[in-house]
Amino acid sequence: MTDLLPEKNAEYGTQKYWDERYSREADDSSFDWCKSYRDIRHLVHRFIPHKDARIVMLGCGNSTLSRDMYDDGYRNIANVDYSSVVIEKMRRVNAGCEGMTWTVGDVRALPFEDQSVDVCFDKATLDAMLTSEKDPWNPPAEAVEAVKGEIDEVIRVLKPSGTFLYFTFGQPHFRKPLLRREGWTVECEEVGEGFAYYWFWMRRREIQF
Template structure:
């Protein structure tokens, strides 16, 4: 009988799209995932493991948005969190992820094709929801980062409302992103949400933001704090800019020049 597992394709260098707006095209992702074995946006799990483990336990039910071909769910599983559901809009990404996890013996991880703007889950069914670079895709053609286009904000709010809905009453949303606090906090702090908002950074020289949003812990007196002065400067010469990640930073770079 033929083995379920086939030899993994070698890692292929990702082809950069002609424009950042191509990231909004489902066809781009299907084509990419049909060729690409693995790619990690915004660093791999080892770089933020110390941050994520403060909010995830072996008993946590976890939802990962936009899993793509990342290995984050595997790393979480190795750390003892086994109740994991991953979703992606691309049927090809889902099929490839299912095969890869089965091959490696991670049979308990569920992988579903689903749209993060219309989450197909019951209310309050996850302890933790995690996204890494997935929300950033919604902003690639947002225009002025201080005043994003209405159609962009409509999608972003649909995503966040869905996340808020599926989180348990004391659940936590973790967002790993390029989005600086002076752009993201006003969105996270919208009156529709009951979560508190905290953040930290990781990375050497070139910083990524790690937001922790705890549902049900927002104070009525809480005000949006101005942390613009605390935002790390962006180094155009850092080695990270050799990767594809820099495309998500384009609008912020232009604004800060």
């Protein structure tokens, strides 16, 4: 595993690194940032109460999250990643999952129509974009622009009642300023004990849980 780690953390934010890494891994390899589905299942059920919801996984990688959710009854899942290598692998591994799709695409230019998605789910994809930051209070302009690009696309494709879910190791005082948009609420709760992770959700202000 150590030979797959980048020389610099900033490489986590590059397509080249991920293509090379996925090319070297076996088809059945998987990697999950933060925690497993078992650890966040109660949150998924709380924020996605309807199993037929149209869900988009942003930067799916070879995480087992989509398959775990599929096996839990969420069958309408669209997975997007800019690595064609991992998309082809995941398509093969999950060939029997009817209704789940795998698409090569950039989360900053999502291949979906306006207001067509119920839930956009980011499990540390934004974190990879921010790995180049040396000062978390002042991330570099290119990282801020990349995050803005994803959030802008999320807002575009979500239905008026839609939800953006973001699971991260980034603390709220660092992440909230990057997520805030006029007309949207950004809320967060801590997950886990010891080394904490953070579960963010964004919705239009008129929509309440």
